[in-house]
Amino acid sequence: MARKIWVFDTTLRDGEQVPGAKLNLYEKVEVAQQLKKLQVDIIEAGFPASSTGDFQAVKAIAEKVGNTDSLMITALARAVKSDIDAVYQSVKYAVNPLIHIVLGTSDIHVEKKFGKSKDQILDIGVEAVKYAKTLLPDVQYSTEDASRSDFEYLWSTIEAVVKAGATIINVPDTVGYAIPEEFGELIFKINDRLKNVNDEVLLSVHCHNDLGMATANTLAAIKNGADKVECTINGIGERAGNAALEEVVMALHTRSTAYGAYTNVNKKEIMNTSRLVSSFMGLDVQVNKAITGGNAFAHSSGIHQDGLLKSRDAYEIISPVEIGLEDMELVLTARSGRHAVKNALGKLGFQSLTDQQFEGIFAAFLALADAKKEVYDHDLYVLVENYYREHEKNQDMRYSDQFYELVDLQVISNTAFPSASIHLKKGDQTIKGSSVGDGPIDALYSAITDVCDLDVKLMEYHISSVSRGKEALGKVKIQVECKGNTYTAKATDTDIMKASALAFINAINSIIVENLILVD
Ligand code: KIV
Ligand code: ZN
Numbered sequence: 001m002a003r004k005i006w007v008f009d010t011t012l013r014d015g016e017q018v019p020g021a022k023l024n025l026y027e028k029v030e031v032a033q034q035l036k037k038l039q040v041d042i043i044e045a046g047f048p049a050s051s052t053g054d055f056q057a058v059k060a061i062a063e064k065v066g067n068t069d070s071l072m073i074t075a076l077a078r079a080v081k082s083d084i085d086a087v088y089q090s091v092k093y094a095v096n097p098l099i100h101i102v103l104g105t106s107d108i109h110v111e112k113k114f115g116k117s118k119d120q121i122l123d124i125g126v127e128a129v130k131y132a133k134t135l136l137p138d139v140q141y142s143t144e145d146a147s148r149s150d151f152e153y154l155w156s157t158i159e160a161v162v163k164a165g166a167t168i169i170n171v172p173d174t175v176g177y178a179i180p181e182e183f184g185e186l187i188f189k190i191n192d193r194l195k196n197v198n199d200e201v202l203l204s205v206h207c208h209n210d211l212g213m214a215t216a217n218t219l220a221a222i223k224n225g226a227d228k229v230e231c232t233i234n235g236i237g238e239r240a241g242n243a244a245l246e247e248v249v250m251a252l253h254t255r256s257t258a259y260g261a262y263t264n265v266n267k268k269e270i271m272n273t274s275r276l277v278s279s280f281m282g283l284d285v286q287v288n289k290a291i292t293g294g295n296a297f298a299h300s301s302g303i304h305q306d307g308l309l310k311s312r313d314a315y316e317i318i319s320p321v322e323i324g325l326e327d328m329e330l331v332l333t334a335r336s337g338r339h340a341v342k343n344a345l346g347k348l349g350f351q352s353l354t355d356q357q358f359e360g361i362f363a364a365f366l367a368l369a370d371a372k373k374e375v376y377d378h379d380l381y382v383l384v385e386n387y388y389r390e391h392e393k394n395q396d397m398r399y400s401d402q403f404y405e406l407v408d409l410q411v412i413s414n415t416a417f418p419s420a421s422i423h424l425k426k427g428d429q430t431i432k433g434s435s436v437g438d439g440p441i442d443a444l445y446s447a448i449t450d451v452c453d454l455d456v457k458l459m460e461y462h463i464s465s466v467s468r469g470k471e472a473l474g475k476v477k478i479q480v481e482c483k484g485n486t487y488t489a490k491a492t493d494t495d496i497m498k499a500s501a502l503a504f505i506n507a508i509n510s511i512i513v514e515n516l517i518l519v520d
Contacts, residue, residue, distance in 0.1 A: 003261045005252065006202060006228035008042040009035050009245060011277055012061075013076055014206075014230075014237040016046070020479065020488030021236065021281040026388040028057040032065040034276050034349045038269040040245070041228075042072040044100065048086040049077065058090035066094025074098035074140065079128035088135040098138040098168075101128050105154050106145035122157055126164045133165040140168035142206065147173040147183060158190065159197055168202045169194065170230065173217055176210025176240060183207070184220035191225030204228035207243045209235060214243035215290075219251055222261055233277040234285050234292055246270045246291040246323070254317055271324040272349045279381035282477050282490045284464065291323060331376060334369035341365055348377060350384055361387050371494045372473070378466045379473055382492045401427030403509045404452060411497045413440040420444040422501070424451060444497065445504055452508050457481045463500070466492060476503040482511050 012028055015021065023031065028045070035043050043065065048055040058075045066073035073094035077083035079101050091097035103125045104113060110121045125141065132139045141161040146154055158169050171190060173183060183205075191203050205221040205228075207214040218229050235244030249265045256262065274292035278285050287294040297320040307314035332344055341362055345353065353361065364383045369375050407430070408423040420443040421434040433451035437443030441461060449456050459479040466473040474496035479488050487510045491502035 005222055005261045005263050006041045007263050007265055008228055008230045009040040010044040010230050011232040013044040013046050014242050015232040017238050018236050021283055023280055025057045025060055027280045029060050029064055032061040034273050036065050036071055038273050039264050039266040042074055044074050047076045048090045049083040055090050062091045062094035069095050072096045072098045074100045076100050079103040079124050084132050097136055098140055099132040099136050100140045102142040102144050104144040105149040105157050109145050118153055122160055126160050129161045129164040129166050138167050140170055141166040142170040142172055144172055145174045146171040147178040162198050162201055168204055170204040170206055172206035173208055176208035178217050180216045180220035183217045184224040187221040187226050188224040202227040206230035209240040215247040218243040218248050222259055233273050236283055250291050267322055268324040280385050331374045382466055382473055402512050404505050406501055406505055409501050411440045411444050418443045420447045422447040441500055444501055448504050474499045476500045478503045480507045487511055
């Protein structure tokens with residue numbers, strides 16, 4: 001009989017650790033709502049001890065998304081009381097909360113990172129689990145860097161924390177060092193002993209992709225007894241990322257007889273979730289990425305096209321419809337009314353927008369439709385994202401007169417003297433400036449830097465188009481440096497010069513926010 005595999009999504013924790021992918025509270029709740037529609041079993045919503053913002057986001061997700069028995073909400077804690085308290089205080093609002101504790105087991109972690117003995121680390125782990133169990137019945141323990149740990153010490157840790165009450169044991173390949181045969185064998189050995197100690201404890205794996213084997217290692221673990229897998233959407237996460245949820249789920253589904261296992265994931269929501277995460281986090285999906293890449297279902301060679309026309313299964317192992325791709329996308333225009341726009345947003349997963357939120361997004365839709373005539377699904381994600389970003393700014397009204405806003409700009413591109421003039425607003429003040437530069441972007445950024453009077457250096461500039469056609473939205477993502485700190489910002493507009501200016505102003509406003517918080 002096929003076994004059920006639990007799917008634990010860590011897009012909002014491990015995935016959010018990707019530089020520049022930070023989301024605000026509204027965006028995190030929106031992603032969590034979409035993960036709920038995808039029917040994952042557990043959402044790891046963040047690392048609440050890391051910042052007040054993260055704590056508030058985990059709490060909001062527990063309250064708004066975790067209001068059902070069929071979904072667990074968790075968050076990460078190191079094996080210290082204050083971290084465990086922060087997790088408890090934020091996840092306790094969910095119907096089904098879980099505390100997740102992590103502590104290393106490899107010699108590298110025990111000796112070099114903590115400078116302690118193995119016995120000391122084991123005791124710290126056991127005490128952490130005992131404390132967590134006084135707060136909640138469900139506790140997951142992660143033996144960080146398990147794949148590079150001495151097996152007998154790893155097992156002693158697992159046995160001790162299970163006896164202390166851990167209900168899920170997670171075995172991470174933290175640095176993506178494992179290979180499928182070896183990792184499968186490790187999971188087989190652990191599972192064999194674990195089920196003799198307590199057969200109700202779930203055995204989980206968490207694989208990183210440093211050698212491109214995260215999905216293969218995860219599947220090898222399932223074959224060897226793992227009950228639960230930790231994944232992220234589009235495989236995002238630390239360094240080369242984590243096992244991609246869509247790859248693991250579709251491999252189990254497509255090769256069900258090979259694995260004898262299934263998940264509860266609603267496969268039709270895979271594409272919507274992938275696009276939402278990619279758009280909100282500003283992380284493009286590699287075009288040839290399995291399942292969710294732009295070319296994953298595109299057939300270009302004549303021989304393949306001919307074969308497909310004769311019989312789809314000649315070159316297709318998954319129908320795009322299975323993962324929620326439609327054969328046809330409905331294109332909206334300025335004449336599409338509220339009903340059509342609401343319907344299109346609903347199909348993308350934005351079903352619970354309040355009237356006020358919808359009206360704000362609809363106004364932006366009309367402006368965009370006027371500018372670019374045809375509005376695609378990709379554009380709608382950007383409209384919702386822009387609305388949330390704007391909303392977050394308004395939250396901080398007491399600081400609003402400290403932020404810069406773009407009023408107007410003029411950029412002249414030529415080979416001799418590229419130049420830019422800029423008109424900004426800060427509270428009631430109107431500020432104007434101009435500059436020349438090595439190119440139009442250099443001139444534009446010099447003009448903004450001069451009027452803002454901040455020592456900001458542009459480190460990276462990246463521009464891409466959000467959808468197709470000559471009127472596509474241009475997305476600009478930049479990284480700047482100020483006083484040794486780096487800040488990432490992005491902005492989107494049909495005018496790429498305006499998007500470039502807005503991204504730079506967003507970065508400057510982030511620097512201002514940080515300094516305001518520091519002096520508060
Ligand atoms: O990679 C890792 O070891 C982790 C743990 C917190 C599970 O992310
Ligand atoms: Zn990880």
